[in-house]
Amino acid sequence: MEKVYNFKEIERKWRQYWIENKTFSAKSDGSRKPFSMFIPPANITGSLHMGHALNATLQDIIIRFKKLKGYNTLWIPGTDHGGIATQNVVEKLLKKEGRTKYDLGREKFLERMQQWKTETDSAILDQLKRLGCGLDWDRLAFTMDESRSKAVKKAFIKLFDKGLIYRGKRLVNWCSRCATALSDIEVEYEDEKSNLWYIKYPLKDCGECIIVATTRPETMLGDTAVAVNPDDNRYVKLIGKTVKLPFVGREIKIISDYAINKFFGTGAVKVTPAHDAVDNEIGKRSSLEAIEVIDTSGRMINVPSRYLGLSVEEARKEIVKDLEALGLLVKAEDYTHSVGKCYRCSAKVESLMSEQWFLTSTSR
Ligand SMILES: [Zn+2]
Missing domain, CATH: 3.40.50.620 (HUPs)
Incomplete structure (x- = not known):
């Protein structure tokens, strides 16, 4: 041996x-x-x-x-x-x-x-x-391979028949580079130095404005409300009033929701149900329309022609420039916030509405 x-x-x-x-x-x-x-x-x-x-x-x-x-x-x-x-x-x-x-x-x-x-x-x-x-x-x-594919189909149909699998248009994490939806655990968050923009939203027929603070000025084109905290005395009198959304001219309401942090920015925020998870929940509670302004390739859609087809970054620059020109930009503060990135390719993850299959744990 x-x-x-x-x-x-x-x-x-x-x-x-x-x-x-x-x-x-x-x-x-x-x-x-x-x-x-x-x-x-x-x-x-x-x-x-x-x-x-x-x-x-x-x-x-x-x-x-x-x-x-x-x-x-x-x-x-x-x-x-x-x-x-x-x-x-x-x-x-x-x-x-x-x-x-x-x-x-x-x-x-x-x-x-x-x-x-x-x-x-x-x-x-x-x-x-x-x-x-x-x-x-x-x-x-x-x-x-064939037998495995058959098994997948069988399981899918079984779960579908039980009402556990369903298809719906929901807000998902979307990587436009990979062109796919990502689950929550596939999104990695990184701190990014950016700005908090303070924007004037004019109230209808009174010459006054409400100032909202946002990290995403470009999504304002898809806003369907402005929201404040119901306990915020500064804004109580404005709840229910109408705002005319700059650039788009859409009339949107000032609503109240307990999800709004009184101490963030001015205490008033824009609500974009089609492109933000918190806003989506607010939208459901207040029956707001979800207007999609970013498509699956990360470009602007359903917006005035001068922004149509721009990338999110380009649209942001243009919107900020135009707000400034109209005297609607109050200030831009330095602001560090966490940004979701695709864990596979590091591209920025966008929240958008997408028709997907979902699996629930309870019968519907
Ligand atoms: Zn990706």
């Missing part, structure tokens, strides 16, 4: 033996109790890391232990298409070549994704083989 354990020789020998002899292939067998596991399929975004190695080793210990205890064991290997995460990796590769998915077009992009899948998939499976995992290689699965 060699003094030092020669893993290269020994592991290769046994790995081959297990695979060739189908040591871990399972057959249904009425006489023994079954014990089965599915490997949490790794995303095909790259190769496995130390975390996967630990994870797979622990499962390997379990399956071998059960096998020794006399169970009819089955451990199924598989990989996960990883959806947007994988798309993002392939897009980064394309970027290195100076191209985008739009240059390629849908079909060529899918081909490129498939090519990536084949390469990464085999690297991941080889890694699991090298680890000596006691997997049933005859039952290799991929999250997008």
Whole structure:
């Protein structure tokens, strides 16, 4: 026996033996109790890391232990298409070549994704083989193969029939670079130095103004109310009055809502239900219209022609300039606030209305 354990020789020998002899292939067998596991399929975004190695080793210990205890064991290997995460990796590769998915077009992009899948998939499976995992290689699965797709459909229909899955237009976190909705945990917040703009909103037929403070002057084009705290004595007399929204000319009401912080800015804020989560809730409570002014590519829509098609940043600059020219900009204070960014690509996340499928935990 060699003094030092020669893993290269020994592991290769046994790995081959297990695979060739189908040591871990399972057959249904009425006489023994079954014990089965599915490997949490790794995303095909790259190769496995130390975390996967630990994870797979622990499962390997379990399956071998059960096998020794006399169970009819089955451990199924598989990989996960990883959806947007994988798309993002392939897009980064394309970027290195100076191209985008739009240059390629849908079909060529899918081909490129498939090519990536084949390469990464085999690297991941080889890694699991090298680890000596006691997997049933005859039952290799991929999250997008036919039987898995069928299972997804079946589960979807079942949940839909129970009323747990429904479709609706709701406010979501949107990354316009990835062109996808993000869940709350996929948004990362970063502090950003910006401004708090104080803007005069003229009251209808009286020559007076109410001053709102905002970090998003460009979304004012989608405002459908101005809100104050009901306990704010400064504004009580103004609740119910009408404001004429600059640039748009829309008549909107001054409403009251306990969500408004009396001590933020002037205590009066603009309400844009289509582009802010808090405003969306206020909008629901006061039955406000949600007017969308930013589209899924991060450009201005449903706005006066001089702002139409501008990016959010461009529109902000223009609006501030125009407010200043009209004498409606009171001041711009330095202000640091946290801005949501896409955890995959770091682009700024926009709140907007989007038709999506939602899953609820209670029957509707
Ligand atoms: Zn993104």
